[in-house]
Amino acid sequence: MGIFSFLTQEIAIDLGTANTIIIHNDKIVVDEPSIVAVDRSSGKLIAIGEKARQMHGKTHENIRTIRPLRDGVIADFNAAEQMIRGMIKMINKRPGLFSPTLKMVVCIPSGSTEVEVRAVRDSSEHAGGRDVYLIYEPMAAAIGIGLDVEAPEGCMVVDIGGGTTEIAVIALGGIVCNKSIRTAGDGFTADVQSYMRHQHNIKIGERTAEDIKINVGAALPSIEDPPADYVVRGPNLMTAMPVEIPVSYQEIAHCLDKSISKVETAILSVLEQTPPELYADIVAKGIFLAGGGALLRGLPKRLSDKISIPFHLAEDPLHAVARGTGVALKNSDKFSFLMR
Ligand SMILES: Nc1ncnc2c1ncn2[C@@H]1O[C@H](COP(=O)(O)OP(=O)(O)OP(=O)(O)O)[C@@H](O)[C@H]1O
Ligand SMILES: [Mg+2]
Numbered sequence: 001m002g003i004f005s006f007l008t009q010e011i012a013i014d015l016g017t018a019n020t021i022i023i024h025n026d027k028i029v030v031d032e033p034s035i036v037a038v039d040r041s042s043g044k045l046i047a048i049g050e051k052a053r054q055m056h057g058k059t060h061e062n063i064r065t066i067r068p069l070r071d072g073v074i075a076d077f078n079a080a081e082q083m084i085r086g087m088i089k090m091i092n093k094r095p096g097l098f099s100p101t102l103k104m105v106v107c108i109p110s111g112s113t114e115v116e117v118r119a120v121r122d123s124s125e126h127a128g129g130r131d132v133y134l135i136y137e138p139m140a141a142a143i144g145i146g147l148d149v150e151a152p153e154g155c156m157v158v159d160i161g162g163g164t165t166e167i168a169v170i171a172l173g174g175i176v177c178n179k180s181i182r183t184a185g186d187g188f189t190a191d192v193q194s195y196m197r198h199q200h201n202i203k204i205g206e207r208t209a210e211d212i213k214i215n216v217g218a219a220l221p222s223i224e225d226p227p228a229d230y231v232v233r234g235p236n237l238m239t240a241m242p243v244e245i246p247v248s249y250q251e252i253a254h255c256l257d258k259s260i261s262k263v264e265t266a267i268l269s270v271l272e273q274t275p276p277e278l279y280a281d282i283v284a285k286g287i288f289l290a291g292g293g294a295l296l297r298g299l300p301k302r303l304s305d306k307i308s309i310p311f312h313l314a315e316d317p318l319h320a321v322a323r324g325t326g327v328a329l330k331n332s333d334k335f336s337f338l339m340r
Contacts (some may be wrong), residue, residue, distance in 0.1 A: 009100040011088070011330040014107055014140070014322035015080075015120065017069045018162025018185060018292060020087055021319060023326035028319065032088045036079050037065045043078075048086040057205045071182045072109040072137075072164035074119040084127035103131040105329040105338065107321055110136045110166055111180030134339040135328050136175060137321055138159075138168030141290040144324030145314045149173055149337075154278030155285060155291060158303075158311075159321060160185045160293030165263050167270045169278055173337050177273040183262045186291035189213055195255035200245050208232065213296075218253040219260050220298035223329040227297070238289075249297065256296070264306050271307070286310035290320035 012023040015034070022030035032049025039046055040062050047055065056065045068080035083261045088102070108117055117134065124132045141159045142149050149155070150173040162185045168178035181324050193209035196202050204212075215230040229246035236243045267287070274282065289300060289311055295318075299310040314320045328335055 007100050008103055009092075010103045010329055011091070012105045012322065012325040013028055013084070013124070014137075014325055015069065015074075015084070016161055016321075017067070017072050017164070019318065021087075021322035022087055022091065023322055023329070026326060026330075028322065029091050032087060032090075034069055034083065035065055035067050036083045036086070037063055038079070038082075040064045041079065045082050048083055049090075053207075054144050057207060066254055070163060070189055072166075072180070073112060073116040074123060077123060080119075081123040081126045084123055088127060089101075099195060101130045102128045103133075103329075103332075104129045105133045105135055105325050105332065107135050107137045107140045107182055107325050110138050110168055110175060110178045111164070115157070132340075133328070133332055135325060135335075135337065138166045138178060139170060139175060139337055140321045140324035140328060141166075141314075142168075142288070142324065143169050143327050144320035144322070145288050145290060147288065154274070154281035156270070156274075156282045156287045158263075158287060158289050158291075158294070160184050160263065160289070160291040161321075162292065165266065165293065167267055167292075169270060169274050169282065171278055172279075176275065176278060177267050177270055179270045181262060181266045183259050183266075184291070185213075187259050188217065188293065188296070191255050191259055192217075192252060194232075195251070196232065196245075196247075197237065199251070199255075200232075200243075200247075202232065202234045202243055202245060203237055204232065204234045207238065208234065212247055212252065216247055216249040216252050216296040217256065218249040219256065219302040221250045221253045223249070223298040223301075253298070259303065260296075260299070264303065267303070267307060271309075277292075283309055286312050288312050288314060288315040290317045292318045 014021040020034045031101045033053040035052045037047040055240040066079040068076045074080045110243045141157045147155045154171045165184045189209045
């Protein structure tokens with residue numbers, strides 16, 4: 001580190017639909033839900049991250065909670081900028097006399113349009129980024145998993161996030177073929193919410209639906225180490241009286257089946273486009289799963305059985321993209337796939 005290193009601060013950001021993670025000096029320094037709460041009339045920021053999430057679905061008319069990203073891309077530019085700015089502030093707890101020059105690497109979905117890329121770059125710059133590099137998310141995921149993306153060998157990653165599932169084949173430091181679909185963790189949560197309404201006549205919010213998914217979510221109707229039923233409380237749709245319903249993982253496996261099939265179809269379509277030499281490498285190595293959505297019980301087994309190629313879950317699926325973005329930050333002079 002040079003004597004002027006305090007003048008520049010280097011950070012890597014995984015700006016996700018569900019969670020935003022910031023890496024600084026190889027450490028995760030921010031890991032918060034991508035959500036802000038603002039005063040409805042003045043637009044002033046009230047809370048960001050976990051604090052704002054606790055208000056989500058519980059607000060009165062003066063407070064509005066906003067999730068600035070939808071389907072992996074910025075949907076509310078203003079809120080996104082406030083969120084990035086606020087999260088960067090969380091690192092710099094001691095206010096200095098001057099703020100350091102910020103160098104940052106931010107990841108973007110591989111299916112982003114030019115306008116969407118522009119939005120990420122602009123909000124990063126508005127939030128204080130002086131030197132902004134962008135990297136495609138599947139590339140970051142592969143690096144975070146520890147794959148050698150520059151080798152003359154194919155590798156395949158499937159990142160099931162909150163808003164999008166990104167599937168990509170990578171070789172020689174570039175994305176050879178890819179697909180991004182808008183079926184991912186948040187879609188699974190919506191499936192659970194509507195299943196509870198139709199099947200059990202119970203009205204539940206997004207957070208409860210996500211709790212059900214995390215506690216008894218499954219991709220197969222029969223799994224090893226099955227979780228105990230999860231008891232859900234809420235109002236009956238007709239009577240508004242409180243009811244208690246135990247939910248089993250088999251039911252949730254059934255309710256998620258359609259959405260998981262969409263992920264399978266998308267993976268198969270990328271395999272179809274894959275050049276044969278790279279295909280052979282992928283069959284030999286297996287396919288790597290990242291993103292929070294990949295934590296669904298039995299998912300690697302279901303995909304392996306369906307596609308006949310082994311699927312491996314990343315060691316830390318929720319942080320693979322962020323860690324890879326952090327590695328890219330340290331190698332920004334060397335990695336040609338970083339975009340300025
Ligand atoms: N144990 C779990 N089982 C099932 N789903 C989970 C689990 N833990 C987290 N999730 C889901 O993972 C999703 C968030 O994953 P992740 O943080 O990778 O998304 P993101 O990067 O914010 O979104 P995107 O990449 O689409 O912009 C949420 O939908 C969350 O409900
Ligand atoms: Mg992500």
